[in-house]
Amino acid sequence: MKNKIKYFAMKLSRFHCSLFLAFVVLGCTHQPPQPRSIVVQDGWRVDEVLFEAEHDSPLAAMNLPAHRTGVTENGFTYTIYPDGSAGLRLGQNAVAEWSIDCSKDKMSDQRNCTVTSSKNNIQIMYGPAGVAKQICIIDHDFPNRLGAIRIDNEEPISTDTDGCISGKFENKLTQASSVTTRSVKWPYDHHRDRKNPLKGLKTAIGLKDYVLSNIDDMSFNFQEK
Numbered sequence: 001m002k003n004k005i006k007y008f009a010m011k012l013s014r015f016h017c018s019l020f021l022a023f024v025v026l027g028c029t030h031q032p033p034q035p036r037s038i039v040v041q042d043g044w045r046v047d048e049v050l051f052e053a054e055h056d057s058p059l060a061a062m063n064l065p066a067h068r069t070g071v072t073e074n075g076f077t078y079t080i081y082p083d084g085s086a087g088l089r090l091g092q093n094a095v096a097e098w099s100i101d102c103s104k105d106k107m108s109d110q111r112n113c114t115v116t117s118s119k120n121n122i123q124i125m126y127g128p129a130g131v132a133k134q135i136c137i138i139d140h141d142f143p144n145r146l147g148a149i150r151i152d153n154e155e156p157i158s159t160d161t162d163g164c165i166s167g168k169f170e171n172k173l174t175q176a177s178s179v180t181t182r183s184v185k186w187p188y189d190h191h192r193d194r195k196n197p198l199k200g201l202k203t204a205i206g207l208k209d210y211v212l213s214n215i216d217d218m219s220f221n222f223q224e225k
Contacts, residue, residue, distance in 0.1 A: 036222055044078070044210045045070040052222065066220040076200050078207055082220040084111060086211050088204045095119070098204035102211045111215070113208050120196045121181045122149070124170060124205075130212050132167030139192075140183035147191070150180040174202045 035052040048070035068080040076097070080086045084102040089095065095118075102113040113130065116123040118138065125134045140147040140163025147159040151172050157165050163183060173179065180195040 038222065040068065040219075042218075043068060043070055044080070044207065045072055047071075050220065050222070066222070068218070068220070072203055074200075074203060076203050078203075080207075080211060080215075080218070082215075082218070084211060084215045086207055088200055088207055090199060097200045098207075100204060100208045100211060102208065102215060111212055113212055115201075115204050115208050117201075117204075120179055120198060121183070121194050122179060124167065124173075125164075126167075126208070126212075130209055132170040134164040134167050135169055135173065136165075137163035137181045137183045139185050140181075142184035142186045142189060145184040145189070147184060148182040150182075151176045152178055156180075156182070170205075173198070174205065 035054050037049050037051045040048050040050050048068050050066055050068050052066050053064060064081050064083060066082065069077065071077050076088050076090055077092075078086060078088050084104065086100040086102075087096040088098040088100070090097055097117060097119060099116045099118075100113065101116070102111045104111055110128050112128055113126040114123055115126070116138070121138050123136050123138055124132055125136065127133050135149065137147045137149065137159060140159065144161050146161060147163045148156040149159060149165055149169075150156040151169065154172075157169065159165050176198050178195060178197050180193060182191050182193050184191050
């Protein structure tokens with residue numbers, strides 16, 4: 001009887017060991033590979049890094065398998081994506097100070113960039129040559145109402161009914177320390193004023209120029225590194 005008990009105890013022990021090994025092997029097999037990263041030599045700034053997106057991340061789902069990240073001399077962290085979009089944030093802030101979009105138009109294949117700040121409530125729209133066409137208030141959408149943009153303490157500039165002014169004011173905006181917007185948002189027929197410090201606009205425009213000039217030749221492929 002004792003021998004039988006020993007025999008079954010040995011069999012049970014072996015079964016548990018086999019089960020444990022199977023669990024370990026299966027667990028290892030199903031672990032996704034760690035995302036890769038590598039310093040690139042052709043970046044916008046020194047020590048720019050190419051990062052691989054995690055396989056189940058929102059970026060991978062958006063067909064953005066990799067992105068480039070670096071830090072500017074004035075402390076902004078920038079990110080460039082293979083579709084021609086980019087972002088600029090200050091330090092470790094999660095919210096971008098500026099978002100850049102130089103993606104291709106799906107009909108014309110042209111790249112017409114925008115530089116946008118939800119913090120500052122403005123968007124600068126550029127033509128194919130990278131020249132500013134319009135500066136618009138993001139949340140101005142009440143029909144047939146005018147808005148206004150005030151750069152520092154200068155006289156306010158009235159917008160058209162779309163909430164836009166001429167792109168010729170871009171240079172003044174890059175030299176300003178603050179911007180105030182007056183908008184009218186549907187369905188409330190009264191204006192709202194927002195004043196914010198302008199941070200990093202000149203850097204964002206530089207990033208936009210770099211992306212527009214280089215994105216078609218920029219590599220996001222680890223096999224080419």
